Amino acid sequence: MSAEVKSHLTELLTRALAKVAPQQPGSLISLERPKQSQHGDFSCPAAMQLARALKRNPRELALELVAALPPSEWLERAEVAGNGFINLRVRPAAKQHIVRTILAETDRYGRSESAGGKPVIVEFVSANPTGPLHVGHGRNAALGDAIGALLQAQGWRVTREFYYNDAGAQIRNLGLSVQARIREKLGVPAEFPADGYHGNYVREIAEKYLRAGNAEGEDLEAVTRFAVAELRREQDLDLQALGVRFDSYFLESSLYTDGRVQKTVQALIDAGKAFEQDGALWLKTTEYGDDKDRVMRKSDGTYTYFVPDIAYHLTKWERGFTRAVNIQGSDHHSTVTRVRAGLQAATSKWQRGIPQGYPEYVLYKMLTVMKGGEEMKISKRAGSYVTVRELIDEAGRDAVRFFLLSRKADAEFVFDIDLAKSQSEENPVYYVQYAHARICSVLEQWRTQSGDQGRAFPVAGALNAADLAPLSGARELALLQRLGEYAEILENAEAELAPHQLVFYLRELAGEFHSYYNAERILVSEAPLRSARLALCLAVRQVLRNGLSLLGVSQPDKM
RNA sequence: GCGCCCGUAGCUCAGGGGAUAGAGUGAUGGCCUCCGAAGCCAUAGGUCGCGCGUUCGAUUCGCGCCGGGCGCGCCA
Numbered sequence: 001m002s003a004e005v006k007s008h009l010t011e012l013l014t015r016a017l018a019k020v021a022p023q024q025p026g027s028l029i030s031l032e033r034p035k036q037s038q039h040g041d042f043s044c045p046a047a048m049q050l051a052r053a054l055k056r057n058p059r060e061l062a063l064e065l066v067a068a069l070p071p072s073e074w075l076e077r078a079e080v081a082g083n084g085f086i087n088l089r090v091r092p093a094a095k096q097h098i099v100r101t102i103l104a105e106t107d108r109y110g111r112s113e114s115a116g117g118k119p120v121i122v123e124f125v126s127a128n129p130t131g132p133l134h135v136g137h138g139r140n141a142a143l144g145d146a147i148g149a150l151l152q153a154q155g156w157r158v159t160r161e162f163y164y165n166d167a168g169a170q171i172r173n174l175g176l177s178v179q180a181r182i183r184e185k186l187g188v189p190a191e192f193p194a195d196g197y198h199g200n201y202v203r204e205i206a207e208k209y210l211r212a213g214n215a216e217g218e219d220l221e222a223v224t225r226f227a228v229a230e231l232r233r234e235q236d237l238d239l240q241a242l243g244v245r246f247d248s249y250f251l252e253s254s255l256y257t258d259g260r261v262q263k264t265v266q267a268l269i270d271a272g273k274a275f276e277q278d279g280a281l282w283l284k285t286t287e288y289g290d291d292k293d294r295v296m297r298k299s300d301g302t303y304t305y306f307v308p309d310i311a312y313h314l315t316k317w318e319r320g321f322t323r324a325v326n327i328q329g330s331d332h333h334s335t336v337t338r339v340r341a342g343l344q345a346a347t348s349k350w351q352r353g354i355p356q357g358y359p360e361y362v363l364y365k366m367l368t369v370m371k372g373g374e375e376m377k378i379s380k381r382a383g384s385y386v387t388v389r390e391l392i393d394e395a396g397r398d399a400v401r402f403f404l405l406s407r408k409a410d411a412e413f414v415f416d417i418d419l420a421k422s423q424s425e426e427n428p429v430y431y432v433q434y435a436h437a438r439i440c441s442v443l444e445q446w447r448t449q450s451g452d453q454g455r456a457f458p459v460a461g462a463l464n465a466a467d468l469a470p471l472s473g474a475r476e477l478a479l480l481q482r483l484g485e486y487a488e489i490l491e492n493a494e495a496e497l498a499p500h501q502l503v504f505y506l507r508e509l510a511g512e513f514h515s516y517y518n519a520e521r522i523l524v525s526e527a528p529l530r531s532a533r534l535a536l537c538l539a540v541r542q543v544l545r546n547g548l549s550l551l552g553v554s555q556p557d558k559m
Numbered sequence: 560g561c562g563c564c565c566g567u568a569g570c571u572c573a574g575g576g577g578a579u580a581g582a583g584u585g586a587u588g589g590c591c592u593c594c595g596a597a598g599c600c601a602u603a604g605g606u607c608g609c610g611c612g613u614u615c616g617a618u619u620c621g622c623g624c625c626g627g628g629c630g631c632g633c634c635a
Contacts, residue, residue: 049615083616085577168635169635294633330628333564365564413571500572515598515599518598559597
């Protein structure tokens with residue numbers, strides 16, 4: 001059932017309300033979907049909400065509203081439930097139309113141009129090149145990619161960007177760690193840095209460095225460059241395995257070389273938002289809601305991480321991105337205030353400044369990874385890891401992506417490695433994909449039976465015009481209703497930057513299809529009923545395709 | 560101690576003012592001479608952490624507790 005039907009019913013009730021209570025603004029009419037089908041397709045609580053203001057009994061008011069409803073060919077029945085709800089049931093024809101819409105719009109069904117092509121930058125992953133990507137980065141990547149797709153589906157022009165923290169203390173640490181391992185290999189006395197990286201991959205990089213024709217590792221800069229290049233290449237492979245692509249990569253180091261860090265600091269000083277104390281330069285972040293002021297230039301002359309971060313976000317704005325979305329682990333949520341404060345401070349003299357809520361953040365909780373019934377602590381420095389690649393090798397890209405997206409971002413959740421590995425067949429992604437494959441199979445069977453082998457698949461042409469009137473069974477009506485909700489779900493998921501809503505929707509749609517499939521035969525002998533059912537199947541398949549592709553999950557014809 | 564987030568079925572999680580609170584998984588019992596059983600149907604499982612408010616109506620909103628996570632660096 002389409003949004004069209006809902007707005008039509010809202011209009012009917014609005015007109016009824018205007019008759020019954022002319023002094024009340026009709027915008028008070030809202031419709032909701034009852035959980036139980038016996039309560040109709042929509043219910044309206046307006047009578048209960050207005051009863052007090054009108055000093056009326058809610059039930060009487062509801063009865064009057066129903067009596068005042070204008071005639072409509074879509075509305076089958078309107079009745080008042082005991083407590084004052086007005087329950088509306090629409091005629092099957094109102095629901096059936098959605099199939100025609102879907103078959104006509106195909107992969108555009110559910111999409112909207114409401115954002116009008118405005119630009120938005122989605123920054124995600126942004127992992128430091130100091131180690132392989134772990135499951136947390138996987139969650140980040142899946143979220144960022146899907147959120148980008150949801151934004152695109154509402155008409156945003158999306159740029160996906162990866163920010164590399166390739167400058168600063170952590171990188172130096174990485175270089176020193178690799179250098180120490182090189183010296184060990186060569187039997188040179190070596191001291192491992194106190195907060196160095198212990199992962200095995202550091203040893204591997206050291207070996208590679210030597211194999212690459214280097215006799216020793218005394219050139220720290222060369223070693224560091226080599227290590228960063230290696231890790232970036234590895235991370236790219238991880239992202240490829242996940243099926244995530246970026247439109248651009250932004251290097252933190254470039255902010256230093258092109259003077260933007262300097263310029264940003266100067267802007268903050270000029271704005272009167274900085275002060276010297278204890279040999280360091282501080283930013284008055286408390287003027288922007290922080291609980292203490294923060295150091296931006298340490299007494300050793302180097303900058304803390306959030307200074308280049310501010311410079312970076314200024315470039316986003318200057319590059320024309322009036323909207324920016326960042327995907328970030330909630331362990332970094334303290335940066336939100338600092339970056340926003342820095343942006344406000346640096347641009348406080350501008351006539352038209354950057355909005356206070358810029359950039360937007362999607363903060364996700366870290367996963368607890370369970371293996372062998374025990375919690376695995378993820379620590380980059382200690383080198384204990386569950387990498388994205390391991391996970392994909394075990395469970396497959398589709399299962400990993402679907403699973404990582406199946407919880408809302410700000411909920412912690414437990415990722416049981418053993419479950420993902422040993423029971424990958426029970427992953428819900430197969431449930432949804434299976435519905436898709438089943439439909440393909442039925443359509444193929446029909447194509448074969450109708451003697452069209454060898455020709456281009458003709459189903460769409462043959463079914464687009466099918467008479468839909470036979471679709472009147474309870475399960476069919478439920479499916480039709482669900483199909484019509486798709487656009488609304490997408491809109492909501494985008495508005496809340498919450499892809500899991502789409503995941504749950506697809507599971508429900510697939511579930512309703514499986515029930516239908518088990519209860520009714522599609523390829524019945526009566527042609528009109530068969531065509532109608534095939535058209536419904538085709539519509540379901542289309543919506544499954546559209547939804548899965550937004551999540552970056554494949555839609556196999558056979559499994 | 561302060562800030563942000565989270566407490567919903569045995570477990571993993573949806574729902575976020577509306578009627579009898581849902582799904583997956585696990586348990587039990589059914590369904591393939593018939594389009595794919597990676598599926599379906601049925602049964603079982605709940606003081607929605609606790610208390611007080613707001614409301615016609617609170618699992619949902621507000622406040623206070625209790626329990627858990629993260630943050631509170633001249634680390635990122």
